[in-house]
Amino acid sequence: MEQRPNPYAANCPTRLVLDRLADKWAVLLLGLLASGPQRFNQLRREVEGLSQKMLSQTLKGLQRDGLIERTVFATAPITVEYALTPLGRTLISPIEALRLWAESHIGEVVAAQAAYDDAGPAVPVMPMKVQNVGAGSPAAR
Amino acid sequence: MEQRPNPYAANCPTRLVLDRLADKWAVLLLGLLASGPQRFNQLRREVEGLSQKMLSQTLKGLQRDGLIERTVFATAPITVEYALTPLGRTLISPIEALRLWAESHIGEVVAAQAAYDDAGPAVPVMPMKVQNVGAGSPAAR
DNA sequence: CTGTATCCAGGAAGATACTG
DNA sequence: CAGTATCTTCCTGGATACAG
Numbered sequence: 001m002e003q004r005p006n007p008y009a010a011n012c013p014t015r016l017v018l019d020r021l022a023d024k025w026a027v028l029l030l031g032l033l034a035s036g037p038q039r040f041n042q043l044r045r046e047v048e049g050l051s052q053k054m055l056s057q058t059l060k061g062l063q064r065d066g067l068i069e070r071t072v073f074a075t076a077p078i079t080v081e082y083a084l085t086p087l088g089r090t091l092i093s094p095i096e097a098l099r100l101w102a103e104s105h106i107g108e109v110v111a112a113q114a115a116y117d118d119a120g121p122a123v124p125v126m127p128m129k130v131q132n133v134g135a136g137s138p139a140a141r
Numbered sequence: 142m143e144q145r146p147n148p149y150a151a152n153c154p155t156r157l158v159l160d161r162l163a164d165k166w167a168v169l170l171l172g173l174l175a176s177g178p179q180r181f182n183q184l185r186r187e188v189e190g191l192s193q194k195m196l197s198q199t200l201k202g203l204q205r206d207g208l209i210e211r212t213v214f215a216t217a218p219i220t221v222e223y224a225l226t227p228l229g230r231t232l233i234s235p236i237e238a239l240r241l242w243a244e245s246h247i248g249e250v251v252a253a254q255a256a257y258d259d260a261g262p263a264v265p266v267m268p269m270k271v272q273n274v275g276a277g278s279p280a281a282r
Numbered sequence: 283c284t285g286t287a288t289c290c291a292g293g294a295a296g297a298t299a300c301t302g
Numbered sequence: 303c304a305g306t307a308t309c310t311t312c313c314t315g316g317a318t319a320c321a322g
Contacts, residue, residue: 065250221305
């Protein structure tokens with residue numbers, strides 16, 4: 001029926017991937033692993049605010065998705081290395097793009113937030129942008 | 142102190158932006174608005190599984206970040222349009238990249254998940270990749 | 283070192299009802 | 303149509319303790 005099933009249906013691939021990527025720890029870890037394999041506690045130390053539980057959990061998820069690979073070295077004590085898989089490596093480009101966007105536009109975002117918070121609380125004399133439209137309604141689709 | 146403060150510190154811009162973008166609804170809505178302004182209930186209908194509460198909440202957040210703009214038309218009943226701001230428009234490219242990645246690699250991800258779930262539950266004869274390493278430990282940094 | 287298991291508080295999100 | 307308010311439930315995620 002749906003020739004062009006919109007990408008916003010619940011079963012859409014984009015949605016599935018997004019659900020996983022909508023995890024800041026996952027994105028952060030992928031970015032970190034992009035520069036080479038890392039050990040468990042190494043990652044733990046590098047990502048500020050990441051608890052051991054979340055790290056373990058997130059790594060497991062990424063491994064399940066085939067994005068990272070877990071290698072155990074039978075040293076004593078044991079050491080474990082996490083590295084991007086070839087599939088995972090294909091993701092670093094989009095993620096890098098996101099990181100670049102963040103760095104170049106964070107200032108504007110923060111400014112917008114400040115402006116919003118400034119205008120919000122106050123009782124408005126001219127609070128919101130209102131337009132009087134006669135005939136030409138916006139949604140005359 | 143930190144000449145190269147790692148991007149994984151809690152105060153890093155990337156982190157701040159990521160926290161917001163780590164919201165699947167937000168990303169989805171931005172993608173939807175990339176093709177033109179939309180009304181409230183229009184968005185609600187288009188994004189499957191998105192509750193009214195989450196829509197309202199997410200839109201407010203995006204507006205606060207200066208990524209979208211809310212315009213009220215004084216029709217009867219009232220209509221409201223949401224559109225990307227210039228800042229928001231700069232985000233569609235990275236998001237599109239993500240969407241494209243998702244569409245081209247979803248198959249591999251699903252396959253990896255299946256393989257993982259397949260190997261996981263079973264009691265392993267040769268479950269995990271283990272290497273015996275003598276001297277050359279991995280983390281000889 | 284690399285995890286897993288348990289407890290527990292706080293936030294996220296659905297359902298529902300109501301307002302302008 | 304475009305929301306806000308409230309209630310309740312569920313899950314996330316931190317802290318802690320323990321195991322291989």
